[in-house]
Amino acid sequence: MLKKSLVATCAITLGAVTLTACGSSESGGSGSGGSGGSDGGLTMGFAQVGAESGWRTANTKSIQDTAKSEGVDLKFSDAQQKQENQIKAIRSYIQQKVDVIAFSPVVETGWDTVLLEAKRAKIPVILTDRSVDSKDDSLYETFLGSDFVQEGEKAGDWLVENAGESDVDGDGSIKVVELEGTTGAAPAIDRKEGFGSKIAADDSIEVVASQTGDFTRDGGKKVMETFLKSEKGIDVVYAHNDDMGLGAIEAIKAAGMKPGTDIKIITVDAVKDGMTALSKGEINFIVECNPLLGPQLMDLAKKVVDGEEVPKRVVTEETTFDQEQAAEVLDQRQY
């Protein structure tokens, strides 16, 4: 018995080794594969969350394209939405002695150890898109990204301003169902908080159900399918990203209702698929979350490596879209 379990343990450990090996060969393939900063150019290690949505893909592309045009040697890894993979990637960047590390944390907590390792190795760290929850803010140089609380507030503001027409069934109360992002992720926590703080101003607006859809279309669709049956008289869907909103649209259509009319939909992100749905009238309002951080990131990285002072928090420029505005800008949308 003991022998058997010992064999099983070895098997699992061996498996984990295979896993690491596969992971690193993958990232080597997708990265630029340079030999490090020996040629005098800047070497950056970037640990991406994954490719869970169209937004993230645009974010990745912006960073890779800018690195190429600016002559930055970019080592890129995809964590497939797992913190452990991201920590592994950051450790390998520290060992490779890159000039600067940038990453979008999968979740908010649990980064202190690996960031301390980077600090001891004197490698500056830039957070992009998502922040970390740490008492010691000397662990990173700067945080470049959107203000998710503000995004939630913009969504909440729109609903309060359009409360009259959002009460679709006209019963005097506006029932909202919320499709949350990945549990524990900063955008999910902050977009919920920002939205909640603004709709508190109107007593008739109430979030009747809230569940995670993991930022994916499939997740959004499945949760919405159940909400449509368990909650009576849903007026509004508030989805933490476009993809979950697009999943909800399919669930609403399958229920024989018209998305955007029978149930109002508010989402965050403004990726092309979302903007297309908005211009077709299937979504009512989108708060933009700009993924094109590449140019700002490379600019900050150069300043940090040169020892210049940078602000601790850099917010990306963002706007909001209603249906008419979406139709106007749809053609120029890059992602």
Add this chain to the structure above:
Amino acid sequence: MAETPARLALLRRHPLLWPVVALVALLAINVVANPGFLSLRMQDGHLYGNLVDIARNGAPVLLVALGMTLVIATRGIDLSVGAVAAISGAVACVYIAGAPDGGSVGTAIVACSLALATCVALGLWNGFLVSVLGIQPIIATLVLMTAGRGLAMLVTDGQITTVNNSTFAGLGVGFVATLPIAILVALGVFALTALVVRRTALGMLIEAVGINPEASRLAGVRARTIIWTVYVFAALCAGLAGLMIAGNTSAADANNAGLWIELDAILAVVIGGTSLAGGRFSLAGTLVGALFIQTLATTIPNLGIPAQTNYLFKAVVVILVCLLQSPRVRHALRVRRRTLPMTAKAGVA
């Protein structure tokens, strides 16, 4: 008169009793929380309701679990099915997106055939590692589990590939004769499998290989061919499930399609009463197990369990079902139940 208690005893010892009880109990909890949970109505010419969603969304898990049952019966395990499903969806969607006539029925058929052929190749690889090279199944399939998602991402270029083909989408969201196509396909494969393994000697041979591969080889059973076949079958089932998952949202998401479905499938097989030690297997048990897993997934938003605690809820339910299944726990409970009334009687006397 004497027949009824005998039948009752038989029923109580039936291996499917506890999985069915668990499924019914879970449905009952949902009905208590939301009285309209089981209600069905017609919507655009097809049935609409939670039960339909459970059947439709449960079809991929059922398919994967079906393949997994046979693999487990040979004392193996296939961890790569989720990755295979992702590859299948990726191959089909990328083909459709690149085809000149992206919306046609022909394109969808070619795309699905291409995807399933890829899956057969992946199954041959798994089977080769296990049956010819003799690598332990958990390791052999772990290779493809981790590398497979990378392959899928390579196929899709790391993007979510969206397609617009109603035939392809039909596999995930379509309806025939008011019922979802997905569950009809899954049940069709299920019936065919049951027919082949139970009406021929194949089922017995699989069990023989699972109980003792060496002895069955010496008895003239071609253990290697049988093991190889079940891995190909598992990969084919996973590929079909991957097409359904991709069809459900008309998109191939290499990162998330079929993520953790291998664990759901293994759980479905175990809940259904098939032992991980190999040998005897129950296809009907797997069907109940797969429906249980999907019902559990629907229960969470239906009960309004907060996002932070839904994994805990799942864990508790699964542990309870596994305890119910354990003969030792059931025996301990029975002993207590029998001793309790006896001591009570003694007290009266």
